[in-house]
Amino acid sequence: MxxxxxxxxxxxxxxxxxxxxxxxxxxxxxxxxxxxxxxxxxxxxxxxxxxxxxxxxxxxxxxxxxxxxxxSAKVTAQHTLIYDKLRRTRGSEGARLYARSQSEAIEHTADVVAELGVDCEWERRSAYTFVRDGSGVEELRAEARAAREAGLPASFVTGTGLPFPVAGAVEVTGQVQFHPxxxxxxxxxxxxxxxxxxxxxxxxxxxxxxxxxxxxxxxxxxxxxxxxxxxxxxxxxxxxxxxxRLSSRRELVVAGPIPAGQDPEGMYITQEENTRSVRTAPYGEDGSRRLLVVTGEHFTPGTGDPRAGFDRLSAWAREHFPGVELTYSWATQDNDPTDxxxxxxxxxxxxxxxxxxxxxxxxxxxxxxxxxxxxxxxxxxxxxxxxxxxxxxxxxxxxxxAPSFLKHQAQVAMHFVGDRLRPSPPVEALPPGEGAVVRVDGGRLAVYRDDEGSLHAVSARCTHMGCLVDFNAAERAWECPCHGSRFDTDGKVVQGPATRPLERRDI
Incomplete structure (x- = not known):
């Protein structure tokens, strides 16, 4: 970008x-x-x-x-590295119930697609969780065993359709990708x-x-x-x-057409490199191309620089799929339960x-x-x-x-207190297309300067629980780092849990 x-x-x-x-x-x-x-x-x-x-x-x-x-619209019961953990925290029966509930939901949806005659690009593919670093192989072997014991058609493999070698992967066959x-x-x-x-x-x-x-x-x-x-x-x-018990995570997506011959013919994910997820979708009328969809670079809303993340993700896609023209970019948001x-x-x-x-x-x-x-x-x-x-x-x-729960609460507390102590730039320094939380008359305002140079000011306090928002320059949105609420540049709610807009302010 x-x-x-x-x-x-x-x-x-x-x-x-x-x-x-x-x-x-x-x-x-x-x-x-x-x-x-x-x-x-x-x-x-x-x-x-x-x-x-x-x-x-x-x-x-x-x-x-x-x-x-x-x-990214992957419909699979393979959720990265979950079954070995479930076997340890919920027992073998908990892991089996998780696999069964997810798998039965997928097959039920396949029946609905057929019943309603929905043309939604429903495609069966294997799902893979892979590593390139050999130090992660034993963890994958344990995951493959746990997923297989839970009832999934899972196995440990060393060969995939990816255009680069992997140290190992868990493959689960018969999964699905579609147009959601x-x-x-x-x-x-x-x-x-x-x-x-x-x-x-x-x-x-x-x-x-x-x-x-x-x-x-x-x-x-x-x-x-x-x-x-x-x-x-x-x-x-x-x-x-x-x-x-929920922590919000934002993730970036880039996509563009590739020749059908470059299709890795599967759904892939690794937790390495701040997550890399790969799949393709039908693209065009003649079947000569596929749409490559690459996801990764996750971050907490209201933190980091998404523009740099888009650059890294795009560079990774171009390195491994030479010639891809990345014509689409967007971002998504997930909520992770602490348990x-x-x-x-x-x-x-x-x-x-x-x-x-x-x-x-x-x-x-x-x-x-x-x-x-x-x-x-x-x-x-x-x-x-x-x-x-x-x-x-x-x-x-x-x-x-409890450690995951306490870690999440510590991060929320850090933002609630620490964000109020950080220095703020002068309003005059804001270039067009940028936003920042600034001090005005002893208070905090979220100020955005549009492309024409006009200023838009709203309260910087998230209407959910009062944390200070921060500006996402890639998407031009105010984001709350505590619980993931998002607002447009005029304060309108884009994503909850907040239901009330940020109040407008004069500046």
Whole structure:
């Protein structure tokens, strides 16, 4: 990326039709209200609609345009190095349930694709976790054994389709890659065809639990529902303090066409080099090219220099796939649970009709599909074998993995206090296209100078919990390093958990 170049919409958003849905304009009563129209929310809504429930999906932005619209879209039960860890922390049965829940969700989705006749570029591929440094081979061998014991078709291999040698890899066969937005737009159409409601540009700002529950929205309308599902990636309503068990991570993506002969014919990931993930997708009409998608350079929102990360990622892609023209760049965001396993189930210990799906740790495609099946079973009163594994109310695993929890809280505290002590530049020094947190009359303002030279000033305090935001110059957005909330240059919420904008200020 050049110094002033910005990242933009993902390839998935640019290449799928934009089916728009109206904002909620009047009060509504349904069996289930689903907050969030990403993969977890839409999969849950579709399953519930098919089960005969009346459902309303409420989305602050556009359907499948948030985190789901910026994913790498690998649909796999192989989640880097997870099964050996699960075997140690959850036992062999916990690892088996995790593998089974993810795999059954994938195969169920394959049936849905066939049932609805969705053209979403559904392709079977092997998934690989690899290392180039020989010191990581024994860890991979242990992971291959644990994944195989958990029920996955896993093996340790030393040869892959990558254009460079590897020291070793875990291969899991029969996994999937697809076009996520094409799939989810098809689900949305079918939800509406079955009598469901979808409302975009409708932010839910209040939740009153009870029998029934009531939601207040940014449009002034109220939604009454027996059950409510919070599927906003990071919970916008957090009665169980789940934010203490989630850490946000932002990751960069570059993509562009390569000759079909350069296709590595698999989905690859390594934790080396600050993560490198590789896959391809169909590109063009004649099959002579594929779209290379490379992901990596993860960082905490509101920290670091994403522009330098884009440069490193682009250089890596060009080194290993000579001639690739990187025509797309974007970024995505993930929430990592401190104890490895996603949080899907009742919203808090006293919840009777409120549910949550969050903490997918970068594997939201299979995780969101799994969440749709799990939450539907809980809401309709069916049994689900893996409910206990994902239950947000679990305590034993949280205590067992206390070091991760304490590390996350220490980082949050460091930002909450330390960011208030850092020096600030003078407003006059801000060049066009840049932003910074500056001191004005003893307070802190987030100030951005647009390309025409005009200043835009907003409060620097995140409306979620009061941490100071910082400027992401690559995406021209204000980001909170504590819990990942993101705002545009005028303070409008781009990504939660914040639901209120940064207040505008005069400067």
């Amino acid at each position: 050049t110094e002033k170049q910005q990242t933009g919409d993902s390839y998935w958003l640019r290449t799928a039709p934009d089916g728009r849905h109206p904002a909620l304009s009047g009060d509504l009563e349904v069996d289930v209200a689903v907050i969030g129209a990403g993969i977890a929310g839409l999969c849950t809504a579709w399953e519930l609609t098919r089960a005969g429930r009346s459902v309303a999906v409420l989305e602050a932005g556009r359907v499948a345009a948030g985190v789901t619209g910026h994913t 937005r094409k799939y989810l737009l098809a689900l949305a159409r079918d939800i509406v065809a079955r009598g469901g409601r979808i409302h975009e540009d409708t932010t839910v700002v209040g939740l009153e639990e009870g029998t029934p529950c009531r939601l207040s929205t940014s449009t002034g309308a109220t939604v009454t529902a027996r059950d409510v599902v919070v599927a906003t990636h990071y919970p916008v309503f957090d009665r169980a303090l789940l934010f203490t 490895t396993v996603p949080l899907v189930g009742p919203l808090h210990p006293g919840a009777r009709h409120t549910y949550v799906a969050t903490g997918f740790g970068g594997w939201g495609m299979s995780g969101g599909m799994m969440a749709g099946l799990l939450l539907t079973a809980q809401i309709t009163g069916e049994k689900c074998e893996w409910s206990g594994l994902y239950d947000p109310r679990r305590l034993a695993s949280t205590v067992r993995e």
